[in-house]
Amino acid sequence: MENKYSIEQIKSAHKILKEFTYVPKPVNKGYSGETLYVNLSTNEIKIKQVTERMKDVFIGGRGFGLWYLWNAVTEKTRWNDPENEIIISPGPIGGITQYPGAGKSLVVSLSPITGSAMDSNVGGYFGPYMKFSGFDAIEIQGKAPKDVVVFIDGDNGRVTIEEAPLEDINSHIICEQLTELYAKDEADRLHVATVASGKAAEHTLIGHLNFSFYDKRRKGTRLKQAGRGGIGTVFRDKKIKGLVVRTTNIKGNSNTPADQALLNKTGIKLHKEIHRNDDKQCHMRTQGTAHLVEIMSDYDLLPVNNFKFGSHEKARQMASWVWEKKFTQGIPDGCWFGCTLACAKAVDGFQLKTGPYKGDKVIVDGPEYETVAGVGSCCGIFDPDAVVELNFYCDTYGVDTISFGTLTAFAMECFENKIITEKETGGLKLNFGNHEAALELLHQMARGEGFGKVAGMGVRRMKEYFVKNYNADPKFLQDIGMECKGLEYSQYVSKESLAQQGGYALTNKGPQHDEAWLIFMDMVNNHIPTFENKAEALHYFPLFRTWFGLNGLCKLPWNDVEPEDNPKTDEPAKVPEHVQNYVDLFNGVTGKKIDKKELIRMSERVYNFQRVFNLKMGFGTREHDIPPYRSVGPVTCEEYESRKDRYDKQLKEKAGISPEGLSTEEKVKKMREYREKQYQMLVDAVYKRRGWNEKGIPKLETLKDLSIDFEDVVKIVKSKM
Amino acid sequence: MISVNEQPLAWRENLSVSELLKICKYSFPLIIVKIDGEIVAKSEYEKFMVPDGANVSVIHLMSGG
Ligand code: SF4
Numbered sequence: 001m002e003n004k005y006s007i008e009q010i011k012s013a014h015k016i017l018k019e020f021t022y023v024p025k026p027v028n029k030g031y032s033g034e035t036l037y038v039n040l041s042t043n044e045i046k047i048k049q050v051t052e053r054m055k056d057v058f059i060g061g062r063g064f065g066l067w068y069l070w071n072a073v074t075e076k077t078r079w080n081d082p083e084n085e086i087i088i089s090p091g092p093i094g095g096i097t098q099y100p101g102a103g104k105s106l107v108v109s110l111s112p113i114t115g116s117a118m119d120s121n122v123g124g125y126f127g128p129y130m131k132f133s134g135f136d137a138i139e140i141q142g143k144a145p146k147d148v149v150v151f152i153d154g155d156n157g158r159v160t161i162e163e164a165p166l167e168d169i170n171s172h173i174i175c176e177q178l179t180e181l182y183a184k185d186e187a188d189r190l191h192v193a194t195v196a197s198g199k200a201a202e203h204t205l206i207g208h209l210n211f212s213f214y215d216k217r218r219k220g221t222r223l224k225q226a227g228r229g230g231i232g233t234v235f236r237d238k239k240i241k242g243l244v245v246r247t248t249n250i251k252g253n254s255n256t257p258a259d260q261a262l263l264n265k266t267g268i269k270l271h272k273e274i275h276r277n278d279d280k281q282c283h284m285r286t287q288g289t290a291h292l293v294e295i296m297s298d299y300d301l302l303p304v305n306n307f308k309f310g311s312h313e314k315a316r317q318m319a320s321w322v323w324e325k326k327f328t329q330g331i332p333d334g335c336w337f338g339c340t341l342a343c344a345k346a347v348d349g350f351q352l353k354t355g356p357y358k359g360d361k362v363i364v365d366g367p368e369y370e371t372v373a374g375v376g377s378c379c380g381i382f383d384p385d386a387v388v389e390l391n392f393y394c395d396t397y398g399v400d401t402i403s404f405g406t407l408t409a410f411a412m413e414c415f416e417n418k419i420i421t422e423k424e425t426g427g428l429k430l431n432f433g434n435h436e437a438a439l440e441l442l443h444q445m446a447r448g449e450g451f452g453k454v455a456g457m458g459v460r461r462m463k464e465y466f467v468k469n470y471n472a473d474p475k476f477l478q479d480i481g482m483e484c485k486g487l488e489y490s491q492y493v494s495k496e497s498l499a500q501q502g503g504y505a506l507t508n509k510g511p512q513h514d515e516a517w518l519i520f521m522d523m524v525n526n527h528i529p530t531f532e533n534k535a536e537a538l539h540y541f542p543l544f545r546t547w548f549g550l551n552g553l554c555k556l557p558w559n560d561v562e563p564e565d566n567p568k569t570d571e572p573a574k575v576p577e578h579v580q581n582y583v584d585l586f587n588g589v590t591g592k593k594i595d596k597k598e599l600i601r602m603s604e605r606v607y608n609f610q611r612v613f614n615l616k617m618g619f620g621t622r623e624h625d626i627p628p629y630r631s632v633g634p635v636t637c638e639e640y641e642s643r644k645d646r647y648d649k650q651l652k653e654k655a656g657i658s659p660e661g662l663s664t665e666e667k668v669k670k671m672r673e674y675r676e677k678q679y680q681m682l683v684d685a686v687y688k689r690r691g692w693n694e695k696g697i698p699k700l701e702t703l704k705d706l707s708i709d710f711e712d713v714v715k716i717v718k719s720k721m
Numbered sequence: 722m723i724s725v726n727e728q729p730l731a732w733r734e735n736l737s738v739s740e741l742l743k744i745c746k747y748s749f750p751l752i753i754v755k756i757d758g759e760i761v762a763k764s765e766y767e768k769f770m771v772p773d774g775a776n777v778s779v780i781h782l783m784s785g786g
Binding site: 518568572 | 751
């Protein structure tokens with residue numbers, strides 16, 4: 001589609017509301033030592049100093065975000081209050097180019113969908129470019145009365161808030177426009193990175209942010225998503241159209257590390273390992289995370305029809321080899337410089353069949369596994385072109401594909417159970433598998449119309465709405481509505497893995513697999529049979545993965561490629577050689593001397609602080625850690641019957657109940673009693689291991705031991721005990 | 722009879738490691754196969770015959786997510 005306005009028109013319509021000049025501080029050992037504060041209500045712009053305590057306790061990235069947000073909001077602040085902030089920070093390692101997966105930004109805000117602190121990890125160039133422009137974080141508070149762009153000119157030490165009336169809202173257009181607008185010429189586009197959202201973020205609570213990077217081979221901007229928790233909705237509520245940073249200060253040593261040689265050595269080792277092993281292992285360079293689709297179906301883990309089932313014969317229509325053909329091959333697709341794992345695949349020249357851009361040929365980033373499973377199989381959709389189209393529109397409209405998939409699947413199950421009908425959906429036939437209806441629902445979200453507006457509130461609010469307005473059975477909706485803490489589940493069936501049920505529901509931000517993915521260890525390998533074993537895994541892995549978010553790192557190079565001798569190590573699931581790589585990277589950048597134990601302690605501080613943050617916002621206790629039963633076991637007779645042999649065997653061998661003579665309904669009930677009790681026992685074990693009391697509140701001695709017993713933290717904890 | 726990840730499985734003659742993985746639908750690429758405590762190299766999967774009574778561990782490394 002032709003852009004309505006030329007770049008010249010867009011540019012001349014900009015009005016500078018505030019200009020701020022500064023001297024960019026060079027990065028030293030991973031930190032510039034300064035952060036940027038922007039208030040859109042008052043147009044105040046100022047610089048804050050990064051203290052040694054911030055570095056020691058919160059490290060960077062998600063830690064900096066949580067600390068700033070903690071100080072910005074009270075327990076009464078809601079997501080759409082001007083006090084709420086959006087904080088973006090890359091962390092000290094973020095921006096190195098020697099080691100794959102080191103360019104991530106962490107975004108933190110109060111979430112519209114959970115009401116508490118949300119963190120989201122995203123690629124693209126914004127975070128590192130911002131750091132090389134002199135800032136370890138940007139903190140945006142307040143709300144603009146009219147649409148604005150915030151521009152950081154790192155080369156000239158200038159920050160502006162600009163009224164921006166003519167740019168588009170949808171990301172695939174505005175990111176191109178802003179890139180062109182702020183680049184000096186075509187070659188300079190590589191030096192510009194942007195953040196934007198989209199129209200649907202304005203009308204739903206599941207808005208996401210797109211972080212761009214300029215792809216010089218494709219001559220277009222690519223988009224990576226900070227997907228979870230509705231931060232795009234906060235962004236548009238603040239009337240931000242875009243954030244832009246431009247810098248030419250992008251060198252291999254822009255982080256000015258303490259030990260460049262150590263980074264080089266560690267990086268070269270992993271590059272060689274990827275080169276040797278990726279084609280034999282996960283095929284990340286040709287298939288991205290979509291390599292998991294048929295594997296998840298083989299292991300009964302692929303969500304089908306709102307997580308009722310874990311596999312489907314049609315899953316092969318969306319298998320890795322299908323994506324390999326659709327993705328353009330032979331282009332090094334890294335979402336930051338130096339990432340040779342290069343999983344950021346794209347479908348080029350995809351012709352859209354629906355919506356406002358019908359007929360246009362576009363670049364579609366992904367789809368990644370979560371998207372294929374979310375907007376695909378979870379909704380009973382197995383048509384790869386429909387998945388690509390849904391992926392494109394979710395991205396450009398600024399909607400999280402995971403939440404969109406899970407909430408659409410929930411609405412579909414309600415439709416099939418006649419809880420809602422065409423009357424309530426405005427004529428949408430929301431049967432499983434109807435991709436046209438799913439696409440129309442998405443277009444309605446972008447237009448702020450019809451059932452799209454209802455669905456866009458997310459699963460938790462849809463449940464309340466259906467009970468209130470359509471007399472739905474609240475218990476059934478609670479069982480099948482795949483959300484916990486208000487956040488929609490990501491795309492793995494956890495019914496057969498008790499540890500993963502905890503991996504989802506015992507998270508700080510809500511059920512997202514980036515804290516812990518323990519299904520194979522638990523369900524397939526039988527390596528963590530006791531509650532204590534599972535609790536240990538639910539201590540270590542969430543903390544290990546939290547560390548990536550403190551440092552601006554991608555999780556994938558940790559365990560989606562592995563050294564040949566990894567099987568011979570003591571703890572292959574941890575990939576010990578790679579853990580040591582991360583210790584070396586941190587020490588190499590910062591000059592500190594941590595070991596692998598301290599690495600976990602660093603995360604433990606931030607993780608417990610985030611738990612207390614939840615307490616501050618009125619969550620963070622045991623009742624918020626309980627999953628919907630669909631995540632734990634078969635809700636319906638249909639689900640039980642579909643895996644009858646497995647469940648009958650489990651009833652007999654694990655629960656000590658003979659299934660003979662019992663009706664399916666009775667068996668479902670008995671199975672539920674057994675599994676729910678198991679889950680509660682798991683919670684007890686995990687709380688104990690984490691140093692929390694039986695309510696799930698961190699004990700005072702835990703806070704003290706971690707040196708986060710700050711006065712206001714202790715006060716909140718004491719008030720909740 | 723053999724045991725695979727603590728679960729009993731019927732044994733048959735000429736059961737290679739590759740065949741066993743197919744039967745169990747273990748399609749995940751990052752796995753380690755141990756037979757009676759000894760690692761079997763990937764290059765041996767076609768040739769290595771699983772003996773009756775074997776204790777087989779097919780360890781799936783995490784990946785995912
Ligand atoms: S592994 Fe993939 S997602 Fe991670 S940094 Fe590299 S390209 Fe980006």
